[in-house]
Amino acid sequence: MSASADAILETRGLDAAYGPTQVLQALDLTVPRGGIVTLLGANGAGKTTALRAICNMMVRCAGEIHFAGQRIDGRATEDIVRLGIGHVPDGRGTFVSLTVEENLRLGAYTRRDREVAQDFERVYGYFPRLKERYRQQAGTLSGGEQQMLAISRALMLRPKLLLLDEPSFGLAPLIVQEIFRILRAINQQEGTSMLLVEQNASIALELADQAYLLETGRIIMAGPSRVISSDESVRRAYLGY
Amino acid sequence: MQAFLHQVLSGLANGGIYASVALALVMIYQATHHVNFAQGEMAMFSTYVCWLLLQAGVPYWVAFILTLGFAFAAGVAIERIIVRPVEQAPVLTVVAVFIGLLLIINSLAGWLFSYTIKAFPSPFPSDAWYGSPFMSPHEVGMIFVTMVVLALVFFFFRFTPLGLAMRAAAQNPVSSRLVGIRVGWMLAIGWGLAGLIGSVAGMMAAPIVYLDPYMMTGILLYGFAAALVGGIDNAWGAVLGGFTVGVLENVAGAYVVGTELKLTVALAIIIGVLVIRPSGLFGRVLVTRV
Numbered sequence: 114m115s116a117s118a119d120a121i122l123e124t125r126g127l128d129a130a131y132g133p134t135q136v137l138q139a140l141d142l143t144v145p146r147g148g149i150v151t152l153l154g155a156n157g158a159g160k161t162t163a164l165r166a167i168c169n170m171m172v173r174c175a176g177e178i179h180f181a182g183q184r185i186d187g188r189a190t191e192d193i194v195r196l197g198i199g200h201v202p203d204g205r206g207t208f209v210s211l212t213v214e215e216n217l218r219l220g221a222y223t224r225r226d227r228e229v230a231q232d233f234e235r236v237y238g239y240f241p242r243l244k245e246r247y248r249q250q251a252g253t254l255s256g257g258e259q260q261m262l263a264i265s266r267a268l269m270l271r272p273k274l275l276l277l278d279e280p281s282f283g284l285a286p287l288i289v290q291e292i293f294r295i296l297r298a299i300n301q302q303e304g305t306s307m308l309l310v311e312q313n314a315s316i317a318l319e320l321a322d323q324a325y326l327l328e329t330g331r332i333i334m335a336g337p338s339r340v341i342s343s344d345e346s347v348r349r350a351y352l353g354y
Numbered sequence: 355m356q357a358f359l360h361q362v363l364s365g366l367a368n369g370g371i372y373a374s375v376a377l378a379l380v381m382i383y384q385a386t387h388h389v390n391f392a393q394g395e396m397a398m399f400s401t402y403v404c405w406l407l408l409q410a411g412v413p414y415w416v417a418f419i420l421t422l423g424f425a426f427a428a429g430v431a432i433e434r435i436i437v438r439p440v441e442q443a444p445v446l447t448v449v450a451v452f453i454g455l456l457l458i459i460n461s462l463a464g465w466l467f468s469y470t471i472k473a474f475p476s477p478f479p480s481d482a483w484y485g486s487p488f489m490s491p492h493e494v495g496m497i498f499v500t501m502v503v504l505a506l507v508f509f510f511f512r513f514t515p516l517g518l519a520m521r522a523a524a525q526n527p528v529s530s531r532l533v534g535i536r537v538g539w540m541l542a543i544g545w546g547l548a549g550l551i552g553s554v555a556g557m558m559a560a561p562i563v564y565l566d567p568y569m570m571t572g573i574l575l576y577g578f579a580a581a582l583v584g585g586i587d588n589a590w591g592a593v594l595g596g597f598t599v600g601v602l603e604n605v606a607g608a609y610v611v612g613t614e615l616k617l618t619v620a621l622a623i624i625i626g627v628l629v630i631r632p633s634g635l636f637g638r639v640l641v642t643r644v
Contacts, residue, residue: 202529222518
């Protein structure tokens with residue numbers, strides 16, 4: 114089966130396992146070019162594993178992964194990243210003892226063009242608070258600022274696709290709203306496609322156009338966010354009303 | 355007073371060598387959390403390579419640069435071929451590999467070059483203008499060379515993209531892959547740099563301790579003591595520890611324990627640090643800075 118032309122990312126029958134423990138089973142997932150897709154599910158459903166599987170990171174996989182028209186499954190993480198996938202991992206993964214500026218410079222590590230300086234201003238435009246703290250060690254930032262830094266670092270790559278692993282995790286509601294507002298702005302202004310993993314289903318469904326529901330490693334429901342969020346059982350299980 | 359000053363200054367000169375060895379140990383420790391026991395032997399072997407080049411009539415500084423190149427390549431090769439397969443192995447396995455490496459390099463040097471002690475030339479003439487009653491020209495030159503090397507290393511880590519990527523890879527390999535850094539190669543380059551820094555120590559020490567396959571045994575102990583004094587995960591601390599140990603060793607050797615028991619100073623420092631302050635002087639304050 115060939116990948117459809119309007120999809121930036123497509124997985125076909127993607128299995129993933131940690132050692133002998135099977136976590137994902139036959140995952141079929143499509144992220145349209147320029148679209149935002151969210152992957153919802155309870156703790157342990159395999160959401161984080163799905164993102165790791167796409168980047169071939171810490172997990173053993175089988176199945177096909179197509180990105181921007183090429184097969185990427187089985188390639189090394191650093192090569193997949195270089196194709197234009199910015200991964201904002203769970204726990205944020207900032208370099209805590211390096212400064213904000215050094216973190217961002219590392220984000221642009223693979224780029225050799227002259228527009229990197231310009232991109233510093235671009236991400237500082239989205240997150241002005243990082244500019245105020247550019248000399249500070251990342252570990253001294255607040256949780257929200259670290260999340261902003263993690264997203265900014267991924268943006269420095271000029272990714273075609275952003276993988277976001279629970280950007281709302283552990284943050285105050287106001288900060289979460291601010292970050293999701295900025296994610297929407299990034300999507301609209303730069304056309305960056307996004308695959309968003311969330312436990313906070315209501316805010317994720319608000320941002321995303323499409324949603325997949327994951328339960329113990331399988332997709333049990335998929336469709337436009339509007340349809341999913343009005344589904345009776347989803348509302349009761351994930352939205353709490 | 356003059357004699358005391360002489361002991362302190364020549365201690366500083368030796369300290370430069372210990373600082374280089376300590377820095378090499380710390381670099382590998384930061385990236386892999388292992389102490390490379392073969393660090394000294396790698397330096398010794400490189401010094402033999404320099405000796406071979408000198409025997410072949412190559413001018414000193416050309417031989418020096420070529421040796422740096424050899425030491426770097428050898429470090430990279432050792433990481434790729436020997437260390438990499440045991441990357442995920444338990445600590446004891448890795449320790450066994452490093453000790454094996456130490457013995458192999460040592461025996462290889464003995465087999466190739468014999469165990470006979472050889473004189474090794476200093477590039478600094480003994481009647482040079484920078485000599486003084488306090489320090490011989492070689493000691494002055496040695497301090498100068500180690501300072502230049504240390505400064506270059508710090509400049510490299512602080513201001514170049516590759517240096518930054520190496521610091522990132524040592525600190526957080528997972529995130530480093532996610533920004534496209536080839537972590538495996540960063541480790542290999544780290545080994546290469548450690549080998550290079552060690553070879554400078556070897557070439558600078560050889561005119562004093564003479565060239566033989568065991569020349570680095572004592573120096574590695576001092577270097578290890580220096581790394582512990584500064585905090586095994588702190589590069590600045592290692593350098594400072596190197597100079598501290600150099601002075602302590604010389605002064606204690608001259609006034610307290612006598613020259614025969616000098617090496618016990620290193621052992622006493624190692625035990626003292628581990629008992630009183632295992633994190634070293636700077637281990638906590640600047641933990642992950644390079």
